[in-house]
Amino acid sequence: DIQMTQSPSSLSASVGDRVTITCRASQDISNYLAWFQQKPGKAPKSLIYAASSLQSGVPSEFSGSGSGTDFTLTISSLQPEDFATYYCQQYSSYPFTFGQGTKLEI
C-alpha cells in the first residue's frame, strides 16, 4: 500500500496568514493526488484534484502543487472559514490512501 505522510499534524495561524501543508507519498503517484477540507461533523470536501486543479467553487486562495512523491497545499491568505482539518489522498493505485490530517487552528 502507498503510505501518505502529511506535515505538520497541526498548525496555528492567524487570519491573513499564508500557510503551506505538505504531503509525501511512499512511492511515485504522478499527479494522482487530491486535497480535502473537513469541518467538525461534516463529510470531507474536495478542494484540489490532480495535484493542482481547483475544484469548482473552491476559492482561489487555495492552490496545490507537486508531482511524483512530494506535494503541497497552500492557502495564500487565511480566512476565518478556512480553519479546519486538511487531508491529502492518493488515487494512483488501490487501495486509495489518506494522509493522517493537518489540523489548522487559530
Next chain:
Amino acid sequence: EVQLVESGGGLVKRGGSLTLSCAASGFTFSLYSMHWVRQAPGKGLECVSSISSSSNYIYYADSVKGRFTVSRDNARNSLYLQMNSLRTEDTAVYYCARLIQAAGTDDYWGQGTLVTVSS
C-alpha cells in the same frame, strides 16, 4: 444531482453484526468503483473497503479483513457493508464515497452513518 445516502448504523454490542447500506442516485452507479471510508472519534480518515464497478476487485483494510464484507447491487444502485464480529475500535462514522479516479475530477460523499460498538 449526485446523492449518496447511508443507512444502517447504530449501537451494537461487541461481537455483534450490522449491515450498512448506501443508496446512490444521480450518476451511472455501475460505472464507478465505490468505497467505505470511516472516521473514528477524533481520528483521521481510513478507507476500510473498496469495490470495483463490476465487483471483480475488492479491497479490505487489514483492520477489518475477515470480518467485513463489501458488496454492491448495480441494478439497485446500492452499496453494502456487512460488518461481523464488531470490536469497540470499529466505532466510527462510516462514509460511502465515490472517490476521484484517474482522469476523473469529481468525488462524492454521503453524510455518514455512526456505528457505535459497546463493550
